[in-house]
Amino acid sequence: MSRPFANIAVDTPVKILLTESEMPRRWYNLAADLPVPPPLGPDGKPVTPEMMAAIFPMGILEQEMSGERYIDIPEPVLEILAKWRPSPLHRAFGLERALKTPARIYFKNESVSPAGSHKPNTAVAQAYYNKIAGVKHVTTETGAGQWGSALSFACAQFGLTCRVYMVKVSYEQKPFRKVMMAAWGGECIPSPSGRTKAGRAALAKDPDCPGSLAIAISEAVEDAVSDPTGSTKYSLGSVLNHVMLHQTIIGQETELQLEKAGERMPDRVIACVGGGSNFAGLAFPFVKRKIDGEETTVIAVEPAACPTLTRGTYAYDIGDSSGMTPLLPMYTLGHEFMPAPIHAGGLRYHGMSPLVSRAVKEGLVEARAVGQLECYQAALTFARTEGIIAAPESSHAIAMAIREAKLAAEEGVERVIVFGLSGHGHLDLAGYEKYLAGGLEDSTMSEEGLADSLKCIEGFPKP
Numbered sequence: 001m002s003r004p005f006a007n008i009a010v011d012t013p014v015k016i017l018l019t020e021s022e023m024p025r026r027w028y029n030l031a032a033d034l035p036v037p038p039p040l041g042p043d044g045k046p047v048t049p050e051m052m053a054a055i056f057p058m059g060i061l062e063q064e065m066s067g068e069r070y071i072d073i074p075e076p077v078l079e080i081l082a083k084w085r086p087s088p089l090h091r092a093f094g095l096e097r098a099l100k101t102p103a104r105i106y107f108k109n110e111s112v113s114p115a116g117s118h119k120p121n122t123a124v125a126q127a128y129y130n131k132i133a134g135v136k137h138v139t140t141e142t143g144a145g146q147w148g149s150a151l152s153f154a155c156a157q158f159g160l161t162c163r164v165y166m167v168k169v170s171y172e173q174k175p176f177r178k179v180m181m182a183a184w185g186g187e188c189i190p191s192p193s194g195r196t197k198a199g200r201a202a203l204a205k206d207p208d209c210p211g212s213l214a215i216a217i218s219e220a221v222e223d224a225v226s227d228p229t230g231s232t233k234y235s236l237g238s239v240l241n242h243v244m245l246h247q248t249i250i251g252q253e254t255e256l257q258l259e260k261a262g263e264r265m266p267d268r269v270i271a272c273v274g275g276g277s278n279f280a281g282l283a284f285p286f287v288k289r290k291i292d293g294e295e296t297t298v299i300a301v302e303p304a305a306c307p308t309l310t311r312g313t314y315a316y317d318i319g320d321s322s323g324m325t326p327l328l329p330m331y332t333l334g335h336e337f338m339p340a341p342i343h344a345g346g347l348r349y350h351g352m353s354p355l356v357s358r359a360v361k362e363g364l365v366e367a368r369a370v371g372q373l374e375c376y377q378a379a380l381t382f383a384r385t386e387g388i389i390a391a392p393e394s395s396h397a398i399a400m401a402i403r404e405a406k407l408a409a410e411e412g413v414e415r416v417i418v419f420g421l422s423g424h425g426h427l428d429l430a431g432y433e434k435y436l437a438g439g440l441e442d443s444t445m446s447e448e449g450l451a452d453s454l455k456c457i458e459g460f461p462k463p
């Protein structure tokens with residue numbers, strides 16, 4: 001009888017698991033090893049924590065500006081993270097076999113969280129620091145809805161209310177995200193909305209505006225700062241240093257799990273990038289080791305339709321559409337950039353985390369762009385071999401892992417490839433449906449379109 005599973009020894013672990021007591025107790029802060037230029041206010045001077053105090057609680061601001069290498073994770077945060085953490089590291093035997101590759105492929109599975117992605121790792125921490133600062137209400141934006149769901153879940157844990165401005169095109173593509181938020185007590189509003197000045201301005205310019213993360217951020221910040229009682233703060237799901245910090249539990253767990261699997265430093269560390277948090281979470285502990293002299297190739301994968309790292313400019317730009325945020329030193333496509341309505345809604349952001357941007361600029365991280373058709377094809381291969389239906393965002397990492405595994409096969413090299421499965425796609429089936437029916441297209445940005453969208457940052461200071 002043929003043995004289809006002959007390359008798997010019965011005692012080879014497929015899921016490499018850690019116990020709760022092995023969960024990392026501190027976050028890693030890349031800013032200690034890779035300082036970034038400071039955020040600037042409208043006057044071109046560095047912003048102080050006090051200037052941001054109307055938006056964020058002090059505990060968060062201290063982390064945002066911290067140069068400490070490690071920061072302890074508070075016990076109440078660990079207690080909630082333990083509901084699903086440590087998350088499993090899987091060996092992708094099925095995918096390896098299908099690709100006939102000598103590479104050993106592992107993926108870190110963040111889809112097991114309550115909201116279905118990595119986003120709760122920081123949502124829980126942010127809700128906690130708001131709670132201990134006496135905040136009652138939190139506002140935010142969301143692209144694909146993963147972040148809004150995660151923050152709604154986290155706010156429910158600490159008895160806070162949560163209002164989410166969701167990019168309209170995603171709101172329409174993924175109606176059940178709103179229901180998830182509501183189940184956790186969160187309120188979800190399509191953006192641009194008529195509730196805020198920023199939303200009304202976007203609608204006046206284009207009544208059919210599909211929305212963008214930049215507009216949704218403006219709406220959420222405006223909503224928070226206009227609460228006369230001062231009991232509302234804003235929470236951001238990516239981009240800023242403290243968000244990168246909170247996600248590093250992912251990479252630290254992965255290091256322990258690889259060690260358990262008998263692996264050393266992986267040859268490739270791959271994750272998708274929108275604002276940078278899932279990528280930072282998996283990759284930054286490995287980037288630290290690279291800074292310390294170990295060798296690896298770390299790859300950030302973005303959509304060809306929103307090529308911030310691969311075609312954007314390293315410059316100061318605002319994080320939203322109307323200048324409610326400070327100027328951040330980052331790769332950007334210009335804050336007026338209106339991305340094509342691709343299904344990876346969480347990757348449609350004009351800017352990038354200053355820390356991720358700096359790591360790319362310093363050559364510690366390679367950036368690559370992939371079209372959505374290759375990503376969906378990769379996601380189907382993954383679903384049919386590993387069983388999991390991935391989020392469209394995560395499919396960018398899968399596509400790159402497949403490219404690298406095929407390259408290892410061509411070169412006959414036994415590489416260790418680790419990629420981040422940042423979320424599942426159970427609420428993203430409309431995209432899969434269209435792809436399966438042949439109704440999706442690749443879209444790339446023209447050179448003229450790019451030059452046009454960068455015009456809005458011409459007068460800004462240079463980092």
Ligand SMILES: Cc1ncc(COP(=O)(O)O)c(C=O)c1O
Nearest residue numbers: 146238274275276277278346423
């Ligand atoms: C599943 C998933 N992965 C990745 C991302 C990209 O965001 P970030 O770059 O902050 O990880 C998102 C954003 O919504 C997401 O939902």
